[in-house]
Amino acid sequence: MSAASDSAAAPETRPRMEESEFLSNRETLAVIGRALRYIEPFRGRFVVKLGLMIASLIPMLMLPWPVKIIIDNVILGRPVDDPVQAYPAFLVPVMRQLEGLSPEQVLMAVIGFQMSLFLLIGAFGTTGSEGETAEGYLASGYDTASRTENEANAGFSLTGGLLGLFDFRWTMRLTQALNHYYRTRLFDRVQTLPMTAFDDEKIGDAVYRVMYDTPTITNACYRILLTPFTAPLHITMTVLILGAVFGNQPILIFSALSFLPLALLATLPLASAMRRDSGRSRKAGSTATATAEEGMSNILAVQSLGGEDRQRDRYSKDSWSAFSRYRAVFRLGVYAFVIAAIPGIFIIGYAYLHAIDLVIAEEISVGDFGLLITYFIHLIVSAQSLGGLWFSLQGSAAGLHRVFFLMDMPGESDDPSRAELPRIQQGVEIEDVDFAYPDGTLALRGVNLSARVGQMIAFVGPAGAGKTTVAYLVPRFVTPTRGRVLVDGTDVSQVTLDSLRRQIAFVFQETVLFDATVEENIRLANPDATDAEVREAARQAGADEFIDKLPQGYATPLGRAGGKLSVGQKQRLSLARALVRNAPVLILDEPTSALDPETEQRFVDTLLEVSRDRLVVVIAHRLSTIRRADEILFIDKGEIRERGSHPALLARPEGAYRRFVEMQSGSG
Secondary structure (H helix, E strand, O other): OOOOOOOOOOOOOOOOOOOOOOOOHHHHHHHHHHHHHHHHHHHHHHHHHHHHHHHHHHHHHHOHHHHHHHHHHHHOOOOOOOOOOOOOHHHHHHHHHHOOOOHHHHHHHHHHHHHHHHHHHOOOOOOOOOOOOOEEOOOOOOOHHHHHHHHHHOEEOOOOHHHHHHHHHHHHHHHHHHHHHHHHHHHHHHHHOOOOOOOOOOHHHHHHHHHHHOOHHHHHHHHHHHHHHHHHHHHHHHHHHHHHHOOOOHHHHHHHHOHHHHHHHHHHHHHHHHHHHHHHHHHHHHHHHHHHHHHHHOHHHHHHOOOHHHHHHHHHHHHHHHHHHHHHHHHHHHHHHHHHHHHHHHHHHHHHHHHHHHHHOOOOOHHHHHHHHHHHHHHHHHHHHHHOHHHHOHHHHHHHHHHHHHHOOOOOOOOOOOEOOOOOOOEEEEEEEEEEOOOOOEEEEEEEEEEEOOOEEEEEOOOOOOHHHHHHHOOOOOOOOEEEEEEOOEEHHHEOHHHHHOOEEEEOOOOOOOOOEHHHHHHOOOOOOOHHHHHHHHHHOOOHHHHOOOOOHHHOEOOHHHOOOOHHHHHHHHHHHHHHOOOOEEEEEOOOOOOOHHHHHHHHHHHHHHOOOOEEEEEOOOHHHHOOOOEEEEEEOOEEEEEEOHHHHHOOOOOHHHHHHHHHHHHO
């Protein structure tokens, strides 16, 4: 939403989207800790998710045993009750049931067990690779936008089958609920920012933060809450099994556990670079989004001025920059993998050769070899996920930082302890007000004004004189640097924003319409308005004559930003929306700039009519709009130079207003 062209008013503290690209480790921890507070409404559901993951570990640890039994006890014919063979505690009751059975009977029992395991977790075999884990994502792609949108809708489970299906559905619903909660909180925060917050910024950047930076909370919360519990538990359970079965083979256990410090040492030096490059990638992506949003919003201007090539080149540059920035993030992941893979290959190779030597020396069986290697891989996977946890969080930290930066922008607070403003009965007074921009530039100086309900007041003056800034003082869009604004004798800073603004209807110079029907656009200002009130407001604004000619009348969809209407028709709808609000104060910024003379005259008559029981403030340049106002204030360089009626001001031979009128007449 843009301020009027003649005065880009700024709030007392103008927020800007300029944050550091580099986060320290302490700042990263603070960002992640802050994100974790958002799971408070879902803590019970996260506990269930953790329980499901833990429950998935037990059947996964059982996966390699059926294959070992088939190899050793069916194919090679070793007795099930061989005293040399040790079993983990959870498998002892099962193995006792197989004692005394023939190889064929053992085979059938194992097949039955495998089918049950497959039904439960959707996998069988030594590693479970013969089945699938449960995963679900939406749009595919490797760019930041696609990946983060995936994170906002992801469901996953360590297993498949019935357990995995339940876990998957539970996780997807939890993921979406968490992201919906986080995303809507940010959107709600954006709505509370001052209306001038984005005057110097790009809306596309805010859109990117809302849509593509918020899903990073999923990755952060799942990793922080689940990995430190499940990975150590998985490692502990696996080591206990290996200790029970191969207690005299610690080499393999320690070889696998060496991947924990290996993953940490390989990724730790790259963590800050990953955080930095991820932030730059997101910033480049938001720039491309902003450029696309600007180009599409202003497509008529681009086409009319022949700027298609320049706009295309601009977007092409920003789009390619976004892809290039992401490649830098991807390269860091490759570097970390290579750094860990080189020593990892030697460790794995050593472990495999050691296991083969044990088979040759008949210290373990062929079935034991598969068992040993499977658990060895289990240990590696858990050790890597735990050791690389800090590195994997860096991309999420960059996104979370961008979200929290937007959340922390100074907004308009409405202190509930402030009084509710009763319906305005008298009017508005501005007492000796100065207003300065954050850089110290004075925009208003010594402004004094008294406007009463029942009057029509007009602000005129050259562009940039401060007319809109004066009008912004009334609804507290801006706060005086000095002086005060009174409504019915009450300082507006002492009443709630809601009670103040619901009594003021503001029509901006830049018409804002929504992709909704005509009636819905008018009713936006007053959802409780009756059909008769909607139509009366349209009649007063001179909009009824073209609304009745639309294909579906008041039920006609307008398209994006009212694209199906002319500029004048849009302006009349905006006026109707302000009138249906039935507010005691009506402020209009260039309300007739796009109206034809006949419609303008009818509208001025309407303003005079509604000003009988309202205060109407009009900011305008056209004399036909302001000449009938009760009082005209000529504003220049932030000061009220002259005030009075049209005839009285014209009677001043050297008056600024008279020169203003003569210049208009001369140009006309």
